[in-house]
Amino acid sequence: MQDLDKTRIDKWLWAVRIFKTRSLASEACKKGRVLIEGIAVKSSRLIKIDEIVNVKFNPIIKSYKVKNLISKRISAKLAVEYVEDITPEAEINKLRIMSYSGGGNRDKGLGRPTKKDRRTIEKYRKI
Numbered sequence: 001m002q003d004l005d006k007t008r009i010d011k012w013l014w015a016v017r018i019f020k021t022r023s024l025a026s027e028a029c030k031k032g033r034v035l036i037e038g039i040a041v042k043s044s045r046l047i048k049i050d051e052i053v054n055v056k057f058n059p060i061i062k063s064y065k066v067k068n069l070i071s072k073r074i075s076a077k078l079a080v081e082y083v084e085d086i087t088p089e090a091e092i093n094k095l096r097i098m099s100y101s102g103g104g105n106r107d108k109g110l111g112r113p114t115k116k117d118r119r120t121i122e123k124y125r126k127i
Contacts, residue, residue, distance in 0.1 A: 004069040009034060009053070010043035015070045016083040018055060018062075028055065035061075052086070059098055060091040 007015075010025040013034070019025040025034075025043070032040035033056040036047070047053070053064045065084040074082075113121065 004071060006046040006048075007069040007071050008043065009036075009041055009045045009047050011071045012047055012066070012069065012082075013053075013055070015073045016064075016079045017073070017076055018064065018083070033057075060087070060094050062087045062091065 010022055010029055013019050013025040013028075014022040019028065028034050029041060029043035029045075034041055035054040035056070036045070036051055038054075047066055047069065049066055049068060051066045053066060055062050055064065063086045065086050066082075067084050068082045070082050
């Protein structure tokens with residue numbers, strides 16, 4: 001792979017597989033969900049090596065360090081050479097807590113909760 005001097009942020013986010021499509025990466029930039037140095041960036045912003053990119057994924061903010069620049073999408077195994085996930089453990093714990101505090105843990109395929117199930121769920125939420 002050839003090293004580049006400059007790459008657009010939306011292309012890089014897509015190439016290192018943070019977003020599934022480039023249009024999703026561009027849309028996240030437009031909505032202010034991509035931050036560099038605490039400032040929301042446009043999708044056309046050029047990034048540099050060793051910059052910290054913060055991406056808001058509700059309810060957490062993931063942090064990535066730019067290890068190298070790339071503009072073409074590559075396999076997930078090779079993408080590790082271009083990005084480093086430096087998300088703090090506290091942010092990851094937020095995601096775990098949110099998954100536990102959802103509408104009760106119901107097995108997939110059980111359908112809607114019955115009246116009795118709903119009352120049980122509400123009882124445990126109050127505690």
